[in-house]
Amino acid sequence: MTKIDIDQLTSWAESDGPVDSGKVVAVGSDAAAKGTEFLRQVGKPNLGQAHARGVGRSPKRQFRLSSELDEALTGYARSTQSSASEIIRRALADYLSRHTGTRLRAV
Numbered sequence: 748m749t750k751i752d753i754d755q756l757t758s759w760a761e762s763d764g765p766v767d768s769g770k771v772v773a774v775g776s777d778a779a780a781k782g783t784e785f786l787r788q789v790g791k792p793n794l795g796q797a798h799a800r801g802v803g804r805s806p807k808r809q810f811r812l813s814s815e816l817d818e819a820l821t822g823y824a825r826s827t828q829s830s831a832s833e834i835i836r837r838a839l840a841d842y843l844s845r846h847t848g849t850r851l852r853a854v
Contacts, residue, residue, distance in 0.1 A: 762778075
C-alpha cells in the first residue's frame with residue numbers, strides 16, 4: 748500500500764461511513780488513529796515478527812514459474828490446504844539443507 752492509499756483509507760475511517768459490521772468503531776481524530784493501526788495489521792504476515800529472531804521484516808523474493816510448475820504447485824496447495832508460499836519455503840529449506848549440510852527451517 749502506498750501513503751496515498753493509507754491516507755484515503757484513513758479519511759474513510761474518519762468519516763461516519765458504513766462498515767461491514769454495521770457499527771462505527773470510532774469518529775474524528777480517534778478514528779484516524781484506529782484506522783492507521785488497523786491498516787498496519789492487514790496484509791501478509793511478517794515472518795520476522797513471529798519467527799526467526801523476532802525482529803524486522805521478512806525478505807521478499809520474486810521469481811517466474813513455467814505454467815506446468817505453477818499448475819502443479821496450485822493443485823498441491825489446494826489438496827494439502829497449504830499456501831503456495833508455505834510450500835515454496837519448505838521446499839527451498841529442504842533443498843538448501845540437503846545441499847549445504849546445514850539444517851534449515853522454513854519458518
